[in-house]
Amino acid sequence: MKRSLLAFAAGCALWAATMAVHAAEPRTVTVARGLQNPWALAFLPDGRMLVTEKAGRLRIVAADGTVGKPLAGLPKVDAGGQGGLLDVVVDPRFADNRRVYWSYSEPGDGGLNGTAVARATLQGDSLSDVKVIFRQAPKHNGGSHFGSRLVFDRSGALFVTLGDRFSLKDDAQVLGNHIGKIVRITTDGEPAPDNPFTGPAAKAEARPELWSYGHRNVQGAALHPETGELWATEHGPQGGDELNRVEKGRNHGWPVITYGRNYGLGTRIGEGETRDDVVPPLRHWVPVSIAPSGLAFLTSDRYPGWQGNLFMGALRGQALLRLQLDGARVVGEERLLTRLGQRIRDVRQGPDGWLYVLTDNADGRILRLQP
Numbered sequence: 001m002k003r004s005l006l007a008f009a010a011g012c013a014l015w016a017a018t019m020a021v022h023a024a025e026p027r028t029v030t031v032a033r034g035l036q037n038p039w040a041l042a043f044l045p046d047g048r049m050l051v052t053e054k055a056g057r058l059r060i061v062a063a064d065g066t067v068g069k070p071l072a073g074l075p076k077v078d079a080g081g082q083g084g085l086l087d088v089v090v091d092p093r094f095a096d097n098r099r100v101y102w103s104y105s106e107p108g109d110g111g112l113n114g115t116a117v118a119r120a121t122l123q124g125d126s127l128s129d130v131k132v133i134f135r136q137a138p139k140h141n142g143g144s145h146f147g148s149r150l151v152f153d154r155s156g157a158l159f160v161t162l163g164d165r166f167s168l169k170d171d172a173q174v175l176g177n178h179i180g181k182i183v184r185i186t187t188d189g190e191p192a193p194d195n196p197f198t199g200p201a202a203k204a205e206a207r208p209e210l211w212s213y214g215h216r217n218v219q220g221a222a223l224h225p226e227t228g229e230l231w232a233t234e235h236g237p238q239g240g241d242e243l244n245r246v247e248k249g250r251n252h253g254w255p256v257i258t259y260g261r262n263y264g265l266g267t268r269i270g271e272g273e274t275r276d277d278v279v280p281p282l283r284h285w286v287p288v289s290i291a292p293s294g295l296a297f298l299t300s301d302r303y304p305g306w307q308g309n310l311f312m313g314a315l316r317g318q319a320l321l322r323l324q325l326d327g328a329r330v331v332g333e334e335r336l337l338t339r340l341g342q343r344i345r346d347v348r349q350g351p352d353g354w355l356y357v358l359t360d361n362a363d364g365r366i367l368r369l370q371p
Contacts, residue, residue: 026370031365033365034067039346039360044090047351050088052102075118077104086115087149088102099119104116114146115178117132118130118132133187138178157193164216184209192209195210214253214278215232218234220294233295235289241285242259251279293346293347294345294357295347296311297309302355
């Protein structure tokens, strides 16, 4: 009873904070449209944008919104179910090496597939020197839970978020595979230095590229601008979506510790909602899932009072969430763009300091938020 009252009080406090941070919603300006189920957006140094389309196309969108032809040279993509061409990022040393990276669901033999990461050199409007640098193991016959976000850390290593493939959820607790994991690799695909499962103290069965485990389906990730830590959002099942500060070498719980419930039945999954050795989420959403997607910290001063806030897209929730932070605590939440009635797939801060979002539909748009 006492625990229930404490939970109720905490919920009331968050609700009050949510109401307190409400502000005038900015208008949306359509930058580009006609994109088919766009999944991710990345800015080139000259202000142009790289945009992935789930079906397997990577396009360059000019600053004036002109949508270019698909770039040639991408490996084959298995675009069934939740699979397809997923995230895209630009190398921190792009000015020197012209490299871009993308994640996608890679087909394998006998109908198998799995998340992979490739890199290439961007020359004008074409790709060269295409190389697959990472493949999730094992591949699986299914169309769900591929992840997959890519984030460079401050050392130049690359985080890759990997889903549990839905029916392999128990493997998220097994350190000898890539199922339900976040890995950290070099730009050549090797385990990054200082990973937690390397060196003499590493567990024999653990893969050296692993960074954290116990994840379900991470589809939002961003580096904290002050601490350099990786923050991520992941889909729960029926409720239980999470915002996490991803901790090095730690267990994030799935599927043994979760706030989510079994689809349809609403019955408990695993052992419970907390355990001493499991990193708790910073925020979770129950009883209804919002299906979180792209994630971005706002560092610019374009929006009065919003600097330092965290923004996350929502697919099922059809909104852009603004989370006000006090350190690592979420002290307020506001849902923006609800009147659009669109699935928000990605959100990024542009080099001009404005926020840009992708809408996920057959006539997907790039929108810029302005006062």
